[in-house]
Amino acid sequence: MAGIYIHIPFCRKRCTYCDFYTQIAPKLVPSFVDAALKEIEYRKDYLGNEIINTIYFGGGTPSIITQSDFERFFKTISSFHTISTDAEITFEANPDDLSIEYLEGIRKLPFNRISIGIQSFIDRDLKKVNRRHTGQQAIQAVQNAKSAGFENISIDLIYGLPNQTIDEWKSNLLQAFELDVQHISIYGLTYEEGTKLWVERKQGISPNLDDETMNEMYLITIDEMSKHGYDRYEISNFCKNGLQSKHNSSYWKGEKYLGIGPSAHSYDEKSRQWNISNTEEYVKAVQKMDKFFEVEVLTTDNMYNDYVMVSLRTANGANLNKIQNEFGPKYASHFLKSIENHIKNGLVIEENDIYTLSINGIMVSNSVLVDAMMA
Ligand SMILES: C[S@@+](CC[C@H](N)C(=O)[O-])C[C@H]1O[C@@H](n2cnc3c(N)ncnc32)[C@H](O)[C@@H]1O
Ligand code: SF4
Secondary structure: OEEEEEEEOEOOOOOOOOOOOOEOOHHHHHHHHHHHHHHHHHOOOOOOOOOEEEEEEEEOOHHHOOHHHHHHHHHHHHHHOOEEEEEEEEEEEOHHHOOHHHHHHHHOOOOOEEEEEEEOOOHHHHHHOOOOOOHHHHHHHHHHHHHOOOOOEEEEEEEOOOOOOHHHHHHHHHHHHHHOOOEEEEEEOOOOOOOHHHHHHHOOOOOOOOHHHHHHHHHHHHHHHHHOOOEEEEOOEEEOOOOOOHHHHHHHOOOEEEEEOOOOEEEOOOEEEEEOOOHHHHHHHHHHOOOOEEEEEOOHHHHHHHHHHHHOOEOOOEEHHHHHHHHOHHHHHHHHHHHHHHHHOOOEEEEOOEEEEOHHHHHOHHHHHHHHOOO
């Protein structure tokens, strides 16, 4: 089983917190689509004969792409790959693109999951970070997705936006529960170096919330999620009725994936590779069949580090037997030694050789993960 990720590097407007590779350049969309389709063809053998279990259009803003361009993507992917009959096929969308007409068109394509970036239902929050939509438009977008027949809807929310209060965050959660979606991703705001938000913090315009408030917001989140029937299957991800994101879960399980488009990453169990983060150069290089990516062959240290970093964030945890069998005794003993104290301090829980972060461990997850990694 393997996945395909397609990066759509365009936005209509830039949110101040975002450092994903994306730009406002509508003129480049047609040449980008042609190049991405060519890349799918050139790299048709990257995944071997693996059956495709997930396809994910992420961004940027995939909802910028027209129905007919999506049709071209699906035609090209299915001419080079076998797609499983129960594949999860997701597209990421911004609320203000999701009119009922657009969604009904999209529903005619193989998509069976939609991930809507909402961030907040509070207009002041949205304005502050330069989002294009209002809280009401976000609610309408989810309702439109339901009316168009989507039965697997995910939404993204960010807690800790500048000046957000604990009560405001609670009201965002309650609004999300009212929408009764299948999946919710919750991210604590990060100030990424070089973003407008990062500059605004330096200027004292957009102060960050203190750690105590951020932790309290996260604790409220896990409590409310469980009261409303959502399981936490990863630090930032919650779902109902077992509807985890198959695409993200496949990354966490270490399955192969092919990343198409500028800045997209790929992994084939032996190496990682990443495309250049420049759409114009990407298009030129693909047209000329020049190299448009870098490759890193993975060492055992890299593979072990990827495994502990990712697995400890999930509710399934890190498996000591897997570490022993796949990476060897040196790694198993390093792992045990590095988390011994964290177990004593109640940050890591062990049960039948499976290690997971406790709630207190999640609050300081970065330091636990760094300790478990091989230097
Ligand atoms: C690839 S982004 C794009 C989704 C879509 N373009 C949108 O904005 O609605 C995926 C998600 O990452 C989260 N995100 C991006 N930058 C973040 C930051 N600096 N801090 C916290 N969450 C962030 C947001 O929740 C966002 O919806
Ligand atoms: S959060 Fe989404 S819409 Fe905003 S700049 Fe990033 S990718 Fe574009």
